[in-house]
Amino acid sequence: MKLSQGVEWGMHCATLLAQVPDGGLMRREALAVHYGLPEAYLSKHLQAMTRAGVLQATSGPKGGYRLARPADEITVLDVVRAIEGTAEPFICQEIRQRGKGASSPDECRLPCQVNSVMRSAYQAWEASLRSVTIGELVTRMPKSVLKRNQRLLSA
Amino acid sequence: MKLSQGVEWGMHCATLLAQVPDGGLMRREALAVHYGLPEAYLSKHLQAMTRAGVLQATSGPKGGYRLARPADEITVLDVVRAIEGTAEPFICQEIRQRGKGASSPDECRLPCQVNSVMRSAYQAWEASLRSVTIGELVTRMPKSVLKRNQRLLSA
Numbered sequence: 523m524k525l526s527q528g529v530e531w532g533m534h535c536a537t538l539l540a541q542v543p544d545g546g547l548m549r550r551e552a553l554a555v556h557y558g559l560p561e562a563y564l565s566k567h568l569q570a571m572t573r574a575g576v577l578q579a580t581s582g583p584k585g586g587y588r589l590a591r592p593a594d595e596i597t598v599l600d601v602v603r604a605i606e607g608t609a610e611p612f613i614c615q616e617i618r619q620r621g622k623g624a625s626s627p628d629e630c631r632l633p634c635q636v637n638s639v640m641r642s643a644y645q646a647w648e649a650s651l652r653s654v655t656i657g658e659l660v661t662r663m664p665k666s667v668l669k670r671n672q673r674l675l676s677a
Numbered sequence: 678m679k680l681s682q683g684v685e686w687g688m689h690c691a692t693l694l695a696q697v698p699d700g701g702l703m704r705r706e707a708l709a710v711h712y713g714l715p716e717a718y719l720s721k722h723l724q725a726m727t728r729a730g731v732l733q734a735t736s737g738p739k740g741g742y743r744l745a746r747p748a749d750e751i752t753v754l755d756v757v758r759a760i761e762g763t764a765e766p767f768i769c770q771e772i773r774q775r776g777k778g779a780s781s782p783d784e785c786r787l788p789c790q791v792n793s794v795m796r797s798a799y800q801a802w803e804a805s806l807r808s809v810t811i812g813e814l815v816t817r818m819p820k821s822v823l824k825r826n827q828r829l830l831s832a
Contacts, residue, residue: 523680523766525795533791534772558776598794611678617689618822621713623829625822635817636688639753640680643805650798662790667773667780674778 528567528605531559535568536576536601536656537663540593541671547586548675556674567605574604593657602651612640683722683760686714690723691731691756691811692818695748696826702741703830711829722760729759748812757806767795 535553542548550568554561568587571577578590589596614637618625660668690708697703705723709716723742726732733745744751769792773780815823 523678523761524764525678525766525768527768527770529767529795530770530772530791537791538778554776556776556778557772558779559772598798606678609679611680612684613680613682615682615685617685617712617714621709621711623693623711623822623826624713625819629819629822632819635814636685636692639806639809639814640684643753643802646805647798647802650801651794654794659790659794664780664784664787667778667784671778 523611525602525606528570529602531557531564532567532571532576532601532605533598533656533659535564535587536571536589536593536596537659538671538675539577539587539589540656540660541668542588542675543672545588546675547580547584547588549586553587571601571604574600576600576604589656593660594655596656597652598654598656598659599648599651601656610641610644612637612644614640678766680757680761683725684757686712686719687722687726687731687756687760688753688811688814690719690742691726691744691748691751692814693826693830694732694742694744695811695815696823697743697830698827700743701830702735702739702743704741708742726756726759729755731755731759744811748815749810751811752807753809753811753814754803754806756811765796765799767792767799769795 534557538553538556539548550565551561553568554564568577572579572587575590576596577587579585579587614634616634618634619630689712693708693711694703705720706716708723709719723732727734727742730745731751732742734740734742769789771789773789774785
């Protein structure tokens, strides 16, 4: 089980956009430079976050990205799902209905317990990520970092 | 984020081995036939479960697999880790220390909050899988399935 590096990139970009004064735009290049990321590859993730309604993109020479809604209304789960998609990691293939020991359709009216236990764990993971917002992540950052970002973002 | 189909296979095999009378062995072929699985590929997962100490393997013409300890002492997490490994899905690459906005080492004495929130979610997922044992999964199966398995496994 693995998450793409885009999750880290997307999360940091969201926390940075949350710090832009007056909800202003930030250019893709500036986001890439801030974290030393390859711009073309970052672009893919920013587009995914835009499609998922986490970011708002404005095109043109003065275009860029901003958060699509207040940082306190964007959860970490929103960002993770934007990058990783919403598919559950465990796909039940109903092997209980196969082979010599196959259960009958009648015995399978309730979900397979293997599937249920995997789903519960995924829901616990999602609930944990849903309990923290991008706004909260910003407040947890060192004050000196927030101060430097204010200077960089106003330049 | 994706889990291999081996998780479903491994979990079902573990619940089946838990039903073998008197902790007897079950041959790899019989496990494959019970669930209609390709034996060669299943073999890979059974070996992983053996290496992880979930199963015990006995070689030779009368060889086979059994649970390495009582089913009530094997958690779902034990099986998932045996198949998927123990690496965390989120690998923090410390991009906060890179680029124009790089944090100083002094500002990074505490773990990155992005990393912390991802780790908490993973721990919630693990805790959920740790809270259910293979023995419990067996007790949740339909009685008619347990009865049929008793018949098949005693044959």
